[in-house]
Amino acid sequence: MNKLTILISCPDQVGLVTNITRVLAAHQLNIVAMREFVDEANKAFFTRIACTGELAEIKTLQDKLLENLPSTAEVNLITEKQKQIVILVTKEYHCLAEILIRNQFKTLGANVIGVIGNYEALRDITEKLGIPYHFISHFDKDKATFETEIINIIKQLDADYLVLAKFMRILSAEFVEHFTGKIINIHHSFLPAFIGANPYRQAFERGVKIIGATAHFVTNNLDEGPIITQHTSHIDHNFGVKEMIRAGKEIEKKVLLDALELIFEDRVFVSGNKTIVFK
Template identity: 60%
Template sequence: MDKLLVLIQCKDEVGLVANITRILARHQLNIIAMREFVDEEEQRFFARISCNASNTDLAQLSSELSDTLPANALVSVVPKAQKRIAVLVTKEFHCLSDILIRNYFKTLGAEVKCVIGNYEKLRELSEKLDVPFHYVSHQDLSKSDFEKAIISKLDQYELDYIVLAKFMRIISPKFVAKYKHKIINIHHSFLPAFIGASPYQQAFKRGVKIIGATAHFVTDDLDEGPIINQQTIHVNHTYDAKQMAIAGREIEKSVLSKALELVFDDRVFVVGNKTVVFE
């Protein structure tokens, strides 16, 4: 049976759950799973409700929920459906290959509509796994024209998210604003440590004993967007920067894979510069 997701974010108050479930029952929707969270400091309520779909008028259901909830509530009522994504890359293959293999065997939870690279290096990998590859060089274009060229490629597809799978270019605020909370990046560091370029070299020089990776939504502040998922592994004094990078690639794949799973399953709520994640 098809599933319907009800996603709610609003000011907390007494009786919210009772009011929500009463409306769902009136629409003959059977609740399969319901997750709730209250940020007591901010007095903010979050809910993710999975229901058996029916012939419900989704617009009417959304309107009734909005009318019942506190002012300025954010309500989304959506059929559970596979997301559509584009992947932006430079030269590193490990995150892209993991995404493309999962896409090929239909375990990604999304469909990769295209890969866009600022080098040709990953074209063969993409096309071998039946995904269109678009080359957009950054070398002969201004930053503005480079981004316009990428957007023109993205506009060829109906997309839900853009994944930066080791896309080693800083994107502009204008680009970010066009795809607000729709761009997911994997950063090869346990943020907020070692922001920016060469984090493994930074970590080596600092003599750290753990390294990690962070998947986050992209904002105007470099590597400071809302965090979706993080993991770490232990290292020691015998690791040089190159060995740290090799170890880090495995954790980067794992962190990005988990983050995408959560986002594609509508389990991530963005609030300010933080996230609420229903795992």
């Protein structure tokens, strides 16, 4: 028996679940789990279905589902295949180290195939855990050349997703377009508050009582892409900037790993600038 995950999004209408389950039954697929959500405001339907069965005719199954759904439906059939990821870093190690340790012990849910850094600072920890490290300096070239070199490495590695694990460079719209919907960032703030640089300094100066972190997809708008996960922690007047940064790093690791787990298990739909997450 093989496992299959089916992701469907389409305009909402009566009878969708019946049509979908009838097609799956005709292909002798057993539904192990099925979650649905209807966005009433936009009249949109989303479902994630986990199935088991013989998968010899994937293309036929996809065509049959499309025949029984609205014409603008999107159907994605995902077989058991581990995602391949590339990590982009600068100098901070905490998020990278957490990912690499899980990768080492096969608990990440994906395979790290390379790390790209614009400093040499994280080469040692990366290579000690058996992952190739690619250094591309941003000091001796213009931004377009810098990004082109990164793109070439990513395409050679054939990555499914890019993870910005504290990669402190703003990516151009041209770069993002190469990997639309495939770039995940961890932002050290509870977005939409404190966008951009030095959010802990911003939070300290504002006297906040809650700090947080946000994992989101990267779009052309800085720190405004669809949010995947967020977490917060309560603080008080005893926290200076250093204490806030220290506490924030623990939140950042958790938020990023939670988001990656959801993505690697194909539990996230992007709808406009929002996400639908089937946990």
